[in-house]
Amino acid sequence: MQLIRSPGGSLLELLPGLIAMSVLFGTTSMLAVTITFERSGRSFDRLLLAPISVSTMVLAKITGAIVFGIFNAFVPVIFAAFFVNLGAVNWGVMLLAVLLIAITSTLLGLLIAVSAKQVFEAQTFSNFFRFPMLFLCGLFVPLSSLPVFVRPVSFLLPLTYGTDILNGAIAGANLLSPMLCYGVLLAFAAGLFLVCLHNINRKWIL
Amino acid sequence: MSIVTVTNLKKTYGDFSAVDGINFSIEQGEIFGFLGPNGAGKTSTINMMIGLSRPTQGEIIIDGIDARRQIKKAQAIMGIVPDESNLYNEMDGFENLCFCASLYGMRKEEREPKARQLLEQFQLKEAGKRPFKAYSKGMRRKLTIAAAIIHSPRILFLDEPTTGIDVESARQIRELILKLKEQGTTVFITTHYIEDAERICDRLAFIVGGKIVANGTVNELMESASHGHAIRLVTDINSENLAADLQARFTSSTVEITRDHALVLRSAERIPLLPVMEYFDHNGIAVYEARELRRCLGR
Structure with missing residues (x-):
């Protein structure tokens, strides 16, 4: 649809956005909904009662969602391969970016799962995070075109950094240094993991 | 342990x-x-x-x-x-x-x-x-x-x-x-x-x-939870007279007739069955059932 409306645009320019969206939606939904569903059905209690540390259990849960997110990322790539030449893509940089986007998005999903009690709450919270993030991270509107007072908010979002790396790896149009973006994404991942663990210990074991 | x-x-x-x-x-x-x-x-x-x-x-x-x-x-x-x-x-x-x-x-x-x-x-x-x-x-x-x-x-x-x-x-x-x-x-x-x-x-x-x-x-x-012991007896003549006679004979017990016409002897001590059975035998009363009532936490 985007291509039809912008005939001059290239699919290659759209690909970073499509990849980022696939990962974001796949991972946040998976973790937020499945954990909330398991908790409301009380099967999650069985995991909490097993002799497995909470951090190990959380790591296992997020690993599943991360792998799912990475697979999701390659769905638009496979389709794009039929229409455009992907020879210029820096696959190593792109893969690492996909992995880090998957990790941060999964942890955002976990943060939602810790707060939500019902599946519908998890879905509502997920959209509350996801849609503003999509519009503010430079996917649809370039960061340079955003109003000045909104730009600081963009730089508080992990997806902004992930998208920037993808833009660089696929279309060669990044704003920031990939190393800086990797560092920021790693910092987001560590911070979110610690916040999630803290909230889990506070909210799941009363 | x-x-x-x-x-x-x-x-x-x-x-x-x-x-x-x-x-x-x-x-x-x-x-x-x-x-x-x-x-x-x-x-x-x-x-x-x-x-x-x-x-x-x-x-x-x-x-x-x-x-x-x-x-x-x-x-x-x-x-x-x-x-x-x-x-x-x-x-x-x-x-x-x-x-x-x-x-x-x-x-x-x-x-x-x-x-x-x-x-x-x-x-x-x-x-x-x-x-x-x-x-x-x-x-x-x-x-x-x-x-x-x-x-x-x-x-x-x-x-x-x-x-x-x-x-x-x-x-x-x-x-x-x-x-x-x-x-x-x-x-x-x-x-x-x-x-x-x-x-x-x-x-x-x-x-x-x-x-x-x-x-x-x-x-x-x-x-x-329970105070004392009880035995339940089903005989061929569970009458008020029999209950009174039993009460006079076994003074340490209280005797009552239940709704289903059984006799219940209650006592602070455990009630030995033999004297009770001898009493019925002596008076020619047939006993069809004699059992100690189980004490229950719910009562």
Whole structure:
């Protein structure tokens, strides 16, 4: 649809956005909904009662969602391969970016799962995070075109950094240094993991 | 030897005390019943013991492990049957058992034969291939117990195991619990059914309003709950005159006639049957039934 409306645009320019969206939606939904569903059905209690540390259990849960997110990322790539030449893509940089986007998005999903009690709450919270993030991270509107007072908010979002790396790896149009973006994404991942663990210990074991 | 010691355990939610400084211990290999009405603090207590809830105050020692500090170590020797089954609806019985075993580190070659054996033992062999969501309530409870014992725990916690299930399933569950005790498993069971507690528990604690109001063996509690002994007699002439005559003959007893025309002799001391039977024989009265009335915690 985007291509039809912008005939001059290239699919290659759209690909970073499509990849980022696939990962974001796949991972946040998976973790937020499945954990909330398991908790409301009380099967999650069985995991909490097993002799497995909470951090190990959380790591296992997020690993599943991360792998799912990475697979999701390659769905638009496979389709794009039929229409455009992907020879210029820096696959190593792109893969690492996909992995880090998957990790941060999964942890955002976990943060939602810790707060939500019902599946519908998890879905509502997920959209509350996801849609503003999509519009503010430079996917649809370039960061340079955003109003000045909104730009600081963009730089508080992990997806902004992930998208920037993808833009660089696929279309060669990044704003920031990939190393800086990797560092920021790693910092987001560590911070979110610690916040999630803290909230889990506070909210799941009363 | 105590396998569980609970000392001054408290749980408060704001101003409300769900559990208010309770103390008890459980001996190795016994069935310990935690009895009380709904909302008495039974589930709050069990949740603190198994690690689903944090005590506000107090100490829980399970097999020498401080359960407040090392709950994961303590959970390795526990089997837990919650008040509502918490297995996975989409998995079948066999898969659920294998998954639960894997949570306790059991290898495939160890857990699969054990799961099959438990399905057979719990009469769920046929249902083993059906998804858990298709199980009846009694079957769900049985599979949940099977899942809790697949790793051979030293202590089994059961929260209201017979609530909401049919009489036959409840009987089977009581038999299973007694069999587990025979095999050396310590059992902690919460219930609000006095009958269940009387039938299977070695010792009991009564909890009301978050406090333990009585604690002891079933016999000790029955002694304190009932006053004295009674025998019930069914004869061919249960008349007011006979009751009066009996009362005059056995002065330490009180005699009453029940609604179903049986005679009941009550006494502070245990009543020897022989003099009573000799009295009836001497007076040519046929006795069709003579039995000591069982004292009941509910009375």
